[in-house]
Amino acid sequence: MWARPEAVWGLFSVAERDLGVLGDVRDLDVLELACGTAYFSAWLARAGASVVAVDLSGDQLATARRMQRRRGPVFPLVQADAERVPLAAGRFDLVVSEHGAAAWCDPARWLPEAARLLRPGGRLVFLTNSHLSALCVPAGEGVAEERLVRGQREAYRVQWDGGGIEFHPSHGDWVRLLRRAGFVVDAMHELYAPPDGGDHPFYEIVSAAWAARWPAEELWVATRG
Ligand SMILES: C[S@@+](CC[C@H](N)C(=O)[O-])C[C@H]1O[C@@H](n2cnc3c(N)ncnc32)[C@H](O)[C@@H]1O
Structure with a gap:
């Protein structure tokens, strides 16, 4: 991924160039x-952002450091x-998180933290598993099925059988949580696999066939008021 020449989103590598979510990041202060x-x-740093x-x-950071040295x-x-970032408030123009905070952090904690770190008018962009996929993946691991295996409200906080907790709020919950944290929702892009694409080499949460029919990932864009 470090070797890729430009930004892509998600399991099936939707080009940022095609989505145009981030826009020109030159000279922006960005926090991931x-x-x-x-x-x-x-x-983003290669595109001119200060990251x-x-x-x-x-x-993970040791790997990041090694890749910084190598590439x-x-x-x-x-x-x-x-959920508690030791950096000054109002320091960033853009906060991004790609399969990061949205799934692993409590949205009632990390969204207000993202708002604190952004300047007024700053943007929050995050990618996460689709709420629909969270409804279709069994708790004992495995791949998204073509049926609902949990209730909509149960997906808010999922405890996997093998350990670990993930947060997959519904769309209504996301809008409410974002607004409560001081954001205005600008867009939510639903990402599909291309019709002729193969499965991801190691993330097995959805097959390419599933993700060609239903969105496997959601890309949210919000502005801090
Ligand atoms: C799927 S991975 C990272 C996504 C990244 N784009 C990548 O693929 O390398 C999720 C990351 O979230 C981090 N993480 C989990 N909980 C966290 C928390 N509370 N605060 C900060 N990072 C957290 C993990 O350490 C892990 O590196």
Whole structure:
């Protein structure tokens, strides 16, 4: 992912060039929450943004640091909880999170934190699993089925049989949570797999055939009021 020349979104690599969600990021102050190996930050830094990337995991950040040395560019990496980021308020024009905070952090905590970190008029862009896919993936792991396996309200906080908790609020919940945190919702893009695409090489949560029929991921865009 660090080697990719430009930004793509999600399991099936929808080009940012086609979606146009981020726009021109040159000279923007950008924060990535739950950055993992920080490849998304690398893409934005190469496009001219001034980036800071945050993750809870020292191991993920060690990989990010190794990739910075190997491929560049270098930007600050901060080990912290996305629900409590040790950075000054109102410092960023754009907060992004790609399969990060939205699934792993409590939305009642990380959305207000994202709002605190943004300047008025700043944007929040996050990618997460679709609410529909969360309704179709059995708790004992596995791949999204073509039937609903849990109730809509149960998906808000999913406890997987193998351990781990994920948050998959409904669309109504997201709108309410975003508004409560001071955001105005601008868009929600539903991402599909291309009709002729293959399965993802290691993320097995949805098959390409499933994701060609139903959106596997949601890309939310909101502005801080
Ligand atoms: C799917 S991964 C990262 C996504 C990233 N785009 C990537 O693929 O490398 C999710 C990340 O969320 C991080 N994470 C989980 N809970 C977190 C929290 N409370 N605060 C910050 N990061 C968290 C994990 O350490 C992990 O790196």
